Each structure stands twice: as structure tokens, then as C-alpha cells.
Amino acid sequence: MTIQSRPRDTDRKTRVHLSVYDRTKFLMLFTLTFFVLAWASMADNPLLSFNDAIVKTADEKLWLLVLAGVEIVRQIHFILAELLAPYHGIWLKYFSFVNRLLGKLSDWNRFRLGRVIKWLIFVAMLSIILGAVYKETPIRALFLAPKALWSVLPMIGQLMFAVVFVIIQFAAIFWFLSRGGVDTYFPDDIRTRFSDVWGQDHVLNRIRENLLFLETPELIEKHGGYVPGGILLWGPPGTGKTLMAESMAGETGKPFVFVDPGAFTNMFMGIGVLKVKSLFRKLRKLALRYGGVVVFFDEADALGNRGISRPAMHSTESNTTVFGTPCNGGNYLSDPGKSLVINSTISSSKFMMGGAAGGGGGMGTLQALLTELSGLKKPRGFINRVVRRALGMRPKNPPKYRILVVMATNMPEALDEALLRPGRIDRMYRVGYPSKAGRVRTYEGYLEKVSHSLTAEEIDNLATITPYATGAIIKDTINEALIMAIRNERTTITWSDVIKAKQL
Template identity: 60%
Template sequence: MSSNGEDKPGLSWPDHDSGPTPPPEYKSRLRDEDRATRKPLAWWDRIKLLLLLLGAFMVLVWSTLAEFAGLISFQDAFAQTTRAHWWLLLLAGLELIRQLHYLISERSSAYHRFWTDRVFGGFGRRAGRMNDWNRYRIGRVLKVLFFLVILDLVLAKLFDLSPALALFQLPVVLFQALPFILQLSFGFFFVIVQFVGLFWFLSRGGVDVYFPDDIKTRYTDVWGQDNVLAKVKENMVFLEDPESIERKGGYVPGGILLWGPPGTGKTLMAESVAGETGKPFVFVDPGAFIQMFMGVGILKVKSLFRKLRKLAVKYGGVIVFFDEADSLGNRGALSGGGPWGGGSMTPSAWSANPPCNGLSYVSADAASLLFRGSLEPSTAGERPGGITDRIIMGGMGMGGGMGTLNALLTELSGLKKPRGFFNRVVRRALGMRPKPPPKYRILVMMATNLPQALDEALLRPGRIDRIYKVGYPSKVGRIRTYQGYFAKVRNELTDEQIEKLATITPYATGASIKDLVNEALINAIRRGRESILWEDVIKAKQLKDLGPPEDVEYIERERHAVAVHEACHAVAAYKVRRHLTIDIATIEKGGTYLGMVASIPPEDQFTRWRTEYEADIMVSLASLAGERLFFEGDSSSGVSGDLESATKLATMMEGYWGMGSTVASHGVTHEVGIGGGGKPGKGESQKEKDLLESNLGYRIEEKLGELLERIADLLSDERKTVLAVAHALETNRTVTGDDVEAIIEGRPGPLIDGRPYHVPHFVEQAEAYHAEALAAHKAHSKPTVPLPSLPVPAPVYSEVPSGNGELGDPEGGSAAEGA
């Protein structure tokens, strides 16, 4: 290796004297305020305007000589031109004085400081004592006066009148030229209105401005979201009193994003802000930026922010609210991955249950690799059902558009450029720097239920400073919301009943609670009452969750089969499932089910465990095990939905959640093409491929078989309990969860007494009736004995609360098993 470092690639210069010299140190260009004198001008910039004026004057002198060729001398032509166009020499003299002023400022620091600090600086300080709105009004008056003076001088020259009379001659001339002006106007509008007019009209609308006291909603009208509301209030305090944070070196947060499921109160929260604030509130329609023609959305954005700046200067601040912001800021990637095509199985910051640490435990390079991998299409084969990775091209009218989003990003935090013609042009012509724009205190609020669709550039600090999740209300929040809406109508509900209602509606939002209370009021009016009773609320809940039952009647043997099917679900749910409680059991046929047993979580829970999922699977498989048990190995097609739910859960447990016999995630192994049920690499034999692809399926089947055997043993031991619940369903058609538990335990329930179901004589009658129904099932005939009656008649009540949701929600929630 040579001593001069030439054989050392990658070194800028060697660390000894024989090598090349280091590069010179970079010196930053001085700011204007750091200079002792004015920045020197180039000679061409100094003389170009003076040459233009003098050249124009000499052209006029030459024109005079040419007009009177041989009659006057150059001196006479110069004097005549001077008398006729003296103003050109005046402008040239003023330009000469300006350039001399600049030249002295470039040479003398004292002279430069005098004009900068004492003259122009003093003027700026005196003007700065006025607020922005007063300066705006005074500036507008001065602009009008300046325009009138220039117009008066021009008219005086044209009409050969004194400036005092020339301006009054303008209306006469305009009236005489009116026909010609109308002809030009007609031609202009005929040609241009198709484009300019169309785009102008398309750029209007979609923006509503509300001034203080226009909206009556207040913070006290927002229930169930106290934590988020407190944060929003904090932002309003900073907007109303910006000096409280700015004088300490901070800045007022300029953007808030409210995201969460539909109906949780995001728009209501923004409406309460509009009612509480003393600033104008601008509501932007979510469809305002969706237009047929490209470029209209950009015009709308610029027009909107021009209006916002005027309102901010006039009122000291303004709030703008973009509802359904994903329709505008939709440059983000929406993933359709996951084994069921419903989204990626990797939790994100926007998911209901984000991972405990996200990507904080991996390096930046590993996090980037994982992120890029999540955006790439799967390398595996086509998914079942023909679901493949595709890119959908959006045409006109398919959203706000890239240009609209870019315009929004620029307006939110673009260059703070000086605004106004006089500020940018006239001040610079006078040698004064344009004044920076005032502080436009604009608070941007956005709401969306698709935050993953928003572009990352839109969500960065400086544009959106605060991101708040407006999720499902907690139980305490639901109770407060129910109390608020029930307080607006007459009702006879107790606090215990309202708490019970909040418990049996775990994922109720503000919108759904309001709708349920209104439906309960309709039920009360339908029955001729002025006050809402508990039964009205229960019937309203049943209608909202299940829809109206179909007006059909089962044949007797099918009614018994459906009742046994649902009774197996109910008994299994009561015996093996502790994280959910039974809400309703029904055999009334709905739009997509013959019957169902719905369960709800008794408390808010955010994590799910292996034993809970296994209990869910056993409750789903109870229908298949029960039909085989009670119908001598036969089973119906009504178990298809239960098997689908059980298989989904078993697949997630074995392949994704680490709740099976292996630890590896099937999604990753399937993508990269290695074992664990994934796609084998190239060159592998068909036998090895079949072995790999059947591995996960074998584990799933093994898990389902094990749980099916366990639940079959349980139902065999609880045979008489299943028949008792089936009898209650056949008799009442719909039974509450509390009554199901009373029947199983043999105690009095709220509406049904469960003790008669455990009388030995009734047990024998129930077995005899089942034997007749089984015989009728085999022969496709009608049972020869009627449904047995209870020793003590039980009250009949079918208007009961119902559940919601379906089994198999990986995030937890209510479960419904049915035929």
C-alpha cells in the first residue's frame, strides 16, 4: 500500500502530510439582518431601469426629429420632448436617487443602519402596535386611494384635463363606450364561461361557516367519552388563549385527528367544540373534494384556506372540521391481507388491540423490513375462493385525488410566504423587505373511522399534532350515555335496569344508544303509553340486534330439532364458558338463522386466552355433538355456521396465535415458502409438498376432534338438562339468559320457574316426547303425542334482550351460536 493513501478506498483524505489537502470549510451565507451594510447589487441590476427610462426618452426625441425633419434642431426636439414628457425624466431622476441611496448603503454602515433601524424600522414598529385586523382595514383603504390617484392621473392625461376634474369625466366615457364593452364581454363569456365558469361553480359549496352561538351543542351533551373530551378541551384553551403557551416558547397545536368506529361521537364532539368556542367554525362536507374534473379539488382547497385565513385574522382564530377525512387524505395503503381477506393479521397502532410493544423491541432496520414486507403482495398461491392480491385503479370521481391531498398538505404546513401584492411587490420596489404573514391561528380537526387510509405525511406533527381514539364507551360511559338519553324522555326505568342494559350492550355506541332509546319510545307509543317501560327497551334491543322475526311456523318435528340444537349450545355455554354469559336463546326464525343462543361479556375485557377460545369452540361444536347424540348419529345442515366458526378459531390458534402444538406463525411461513403448512420451495417432490400442506390441517382437525369429544361427553351427562331447555324453547320460543340459567340450576328465574323441569315425572315425559319426535324424524311424519306440559304452568314471555356479534371474533366480544 502506498504512503499517499491512494490504495485506501473510502477515505476522504489520509491522516498524514503527504496526502491531498482537506476541502475548505463551508461558510454560510449571511442573512440580511446580520449584514452591517446593504447587500451589493450587480451593475446591470443597478442601471437597467435607468437605461430603460432614458432610452424611452431618447426614442421620443428621435420621434420628434423624424416628425419635423429639417425644420427643428436636436436641441429644439429635446426641449419639446422634455416639455411634453417631463415625467419620464422625473422617473429617471427618482431612479438615480434610489440607486445612489443603495450605493451609499452598500458603503456606509451608519447610513444603512439609519434608514433600516430609524426610518423603515420605526415605521414598522409603529405599525406593529396595531393588531392585524386594523392593519388590514387601513391597508385596504390606502390601496383604494392609491388606485384612484393613479387612475386620476391617467385620465387627466387622456382627457387633457386637470387631475381635479378628470376623475369625474370617467362615468361619461364609460357610458359612451358601454356598447363596445358589452360586445367584448359577451364574446369573452361565450368563449370562456364553459371552462372558467364551470370550474368556478364546481369549486363552490361543501363548506359551511358557523359563527359563535349558531350551534347550541355544548360539551355537556357529549357522554361516554370524558377522557377524549378533556384532551379536546385542552386544545380549545390554547386556541382561545394562545399567549399562555407561546410566551413560554411553545406553539398552539394546529391539528387534531379523532378516529374510531362509526357512531362513537366524533362528529358530535366537533359539534360541541363549535358550540363552545368563541371562534368561527367551518364544517367541510366529506364529499366536497370528490369531483369529476381534475383540478377542481385543488381549487376547493385553496379557496377554503383563503377563507380560513381571512376568518383567522378577523376573529383571532378559526376551527375547521373535516368529517370522514379518509375521503380526502386517502393516499395510505389499505391492506386486504390476512387468511380471511379481512385485513392483515398483524396488529397495528390503529387496531382495537394493538401489540404490547409494537416494533419497539426490534432495530430500525428490522422494523423497516417488516413494514416493507407487510406492503408486498403474498408470494403464496391463490387463496381459496379466488381471493388474490390485486391493484385497483381509481379513475375520475374516485376520491379527493393526489393533487387535492398535496394541496391540503401544502396549505397545512407549506412555506409561510408573504401575501398581498403591495406587501410582496411594492415594498420590495421601495427597498423594504416584505412583511412576514401574521400568525393564522387555524385549528384543523379531522374525524375518520379508517385512519389506516390516511397518508403518513398528513399525520405528522405540525399538521396533525394530536391523535385521539374515540373508541367504544366503557360500561361507565354507556351508563352515562343511557342516563343522558333516557333523561330526555319519560321512563320508569330504575338505575339497576339501566346498569343491566349497559351490561348487555357491550359494544353500544352513542348513536346506537340514541337509536335504541328512540325505538323504545316508539314501542311505548305503539302500546298507548306515555312512559317507557323495561319491556319496551327489551323489545327495542331485540329488534335492533336480530331484526323482526319471520312470520313462519315450524313443523313439529323440526321445531323440536331446532330446540334441541339451541339447547345444546345453551347448556354447553353455561357449563364450559365463563368469559361470556348467555343473553338470549331463541328458536324464532330470523333472516339468516333458524335459532340462536347469544352471549355477551359481563365486563370489559381486552385480552383473550387459549382456554376461552377452546370454550368457544366447544360451544360451537355442541350443536354437532348434540344432534349426533339425540338423533342417533344423524346431523343437519344447520351446524355449518357453527363448524365454520370453530374451524376459524382453531386455525388461528394453531397457525397464528401460538395456542397450539407449534409456535411458528403460519402467515409468515406461508409467505416465505417454508414448512409449517406453507408453500414448499422449488424442486421439492409432490410427496414433500403434500406433507407440508397437510401439516396445519392435520393439527386443526386433531384439535377440533379433541374438543368435540369433550363436549359430547358433557352433553351426554347433561341429557335431561338439554331436554329441559329444549322444552322451554318450544314452549316460549324465546328465553332470556337468566331464565336459561334458572332452568339448568332448577331454581326460580325472573320470568320462568326452573324447578318443575327437574321433577322426575317431567323428565320421563320429556324423554318420551323426544323418542316420539325422533321416530317422526326418521319416518318424516308427525309426532303422535303432544308436547308435555309442566306440573306448574310457567309464564310465557318472548320480548327479551338479545345478543349481538358472532363467534370467532379474535378481539373478543359477544358470541352467537345457532342453526
């Protein structure tokens, strides 16, 4: 069985038939307008009969009858084109000839010519309408248009004031709702330095490199490269990711913007998008003023992803399927590896529609963030964008915004893949458990702040017996040991205090 496609307009022998509504809509409009004008004449003169009102309106509004006659001729033309193929062919040849002539013009010239013709038609229609209102010739009535505009200006002003007042109310509400969750620190506002971060020297060296490129971008740009614009710090909780960001704020000579994890969580849809745009507008201004800026998103997994959301029961089922087998399943994997395996298992077996589309700061927030990180940069300034274009001048290209985006999370698998691609997040550093040497240095750093009697050998042994101690755990251990010493009416921490604190 051969399926025939719908014929193209160029293949038709006759014109497509119009519906009854399309054929009569303008005639109905002209008829209604004519009778409304006749009714207005009867309202002005109660002694005027209906027949006399019709005759008077026909005499005074002859232009309306002319328009109705033109519409009748147009519909007759359409009917002939729908019924007679030779008649339709003549008009096809005519319009193809006109299209060939217009095709010789460039798109820009056709656009300008079309705009001039539209304005001429608008002015002509306006002059005819004003002539009917003022009972003058169309040309003379056109010069009375400023007078008419001036007479209705107070009413237009009142309407504009009401509209602007409502807009200002909504703008003020959304402006206040889009505030908060973003803190800006300028150089020397924070005293934390890289020397205060212990046990993660390999990550700090990479971060120093990124800050060096931010402060002196010509080191890489003169060789044809570009400054990395995004860093992701991921690893277990308590390993010092946020402390590293704080030390970056202390070390860099650029402004540091801290974004709260819940900054994009809002009551109303669309507020998160406004916050993202407001944040990056602020970042661009700071980058131009200071030559660069660092922005830090703590707990970046709060941004969510654009994937599907899955109920907890399905995660439990998949967890049992993968890790509950007699041969130990995937228990040998690391925590991030386990999460990736579970997510891939759920995705391949079930598709659950979620109301929040993966959680996060709200519908559109993550998409707005992705666009701001690597979207098109429009020219800055009203004069540059509007005035120069109105004068026929090309707007200046947008400047290079040197913005270093740093994110921290302990659940990298929860981040959207589009967020992690190069160009948005160029470098990903794992901030894992510190090595033994790192733990020793961390213990020494926190013990230097208190009075203690531990020897270097005891500190080394302490680092040996705490293989998974993070910076936060070590800090808490020393603090608990100090509390025990004070409880025993001492101010010096001993080995036994540390051991008891470790066992809590």
C-alpha cells in the same frame, strides 16, 4: 476499459461547432425580411422592377444590411474559434477577465445593471424601428411613439376587452364550481355543548385543552411553545366524533367551519385545488377577524392519500393469506391493526398502478391541503406585497393565523402519512367504545329525554349486557323502545321495551 467523460467547456481547446441551422438562422431571417420589404415596395409602385426594388430597399433599409454584416462577422468569429485554438484561447482570457470584473459586483447590483442595459437596448431598437416607419431620425421618431400608441389604442382596447371577457367567463365558471361543501357557523349559532356528549370524558378533556390554547395562546407561547394546530379523532363509527365537533362549535367563542366529506370531489381536474385555496383564504380572514377559527373535516379518509391504489381482488387475496391460516392468523388484532397488516402485505408483494392514485378529492387536492397546513405564508395585501417592494421597502411579515384543524375518521390507516405528521396533525385521540360508566351515563342521558320506568339497577344491567354499544346504538335503542311503547298504546318505556329494542 476507461470511460472518458464529456469535456468541460473550460477544458476545450476550440469552441463547440455550431449546427447549420444555428449558423444561418439570423442570416435567413434578415434575407427574408429584406425581400419582404422589396416586395412591399413593388406592391406600392407597380411600375417598379424587381432590380429597382432591390436597389431602393438597399438604400432605404441600410440598417438591415448593417445587421446582416454584423451577423456575418459574428459567424466568421465563431468559425475561427472552432478551428484555431490560439484564437479561441485569446477570447477565453478576455471573457475570464470580464467575469472577474463582474464578480466584484454583488448579485443584486449585477441584476440591476443588466436590467438597465436591457432597457437601453430595447429603447434603442424601438427608436430605430420607429425611425424607419416614420422616415425620421431615431431620436425624433422616439418622441413620436406616444402618438403611434394613441393611434392603435382603440384596437388594443378591443383586443383586451375580448381577452378579459374570455377570462371572466372561465373565472366565473370555476368560481361557481368551487363553491359549496363548506358551512360557516359563528358563536351561538349551535346550541350543542360538551355536556351533551356522554361517555367520552377523557377525549373531551383533551379537546377542552386545545380550545383553551386557541382562545388564550399566550398561556403556551410566552414559555416558548406553540399552539397545537391539528387534531385527529379516530375510532369506530357511531362513537360521537362528529357530535364532539358539533359541541366544539357550541363551546368555542370562535367561528366554526364545517367541511363536507365530498367537498373536494369534483368533475373537473383542478377544482379541488381551488376549493382548498379558497377554504384556507377564508380561514385566514376569519382567524384575523376573530382571533382564531376552528375547521372540521368530517370523514377525513375521503381526502385519500398519495399512495398506490389496489384492486379489491388483491385485498381479498391478502386477507385470506393473513387471516385464513389454521392457527387463527391475525384474528386477534383490532380492526385498525388488521387494516395496517393487510396494507403492508399488499405493498410488499404487489405494486399496482392506479388511475386515481389512492382515491380522494382529485389530483393535487391532497397536496394542496398539505401545503396549506404547513406551507410558506406569504405577506398579505397588495400594498404590502407589491407597493412596499416597489418602493424598496421590505414587506411586513405575515401575521400568526390561529387555525385549529380537526379531522374525524373511522379509517385512520387510509390517511396519508404526511398528513399525520406533527405540525399538521399534532394530536391524535382515539374515540373508542365507551366504558361501562360511559354507557350508563349515555343511557341516562337519552332516557332523561323520554318517560320511562327503568331503575338505576336496570340501567346498570343494560350497560353490562351491551359492551360494544356506541352512542349512536344507545340512542337508536332508546328510540326503538319508545316506538314499541307507543305501538302498545303507552308513553312510558319499560324494561321489556328496551330488551326487545336491543334484540332488533
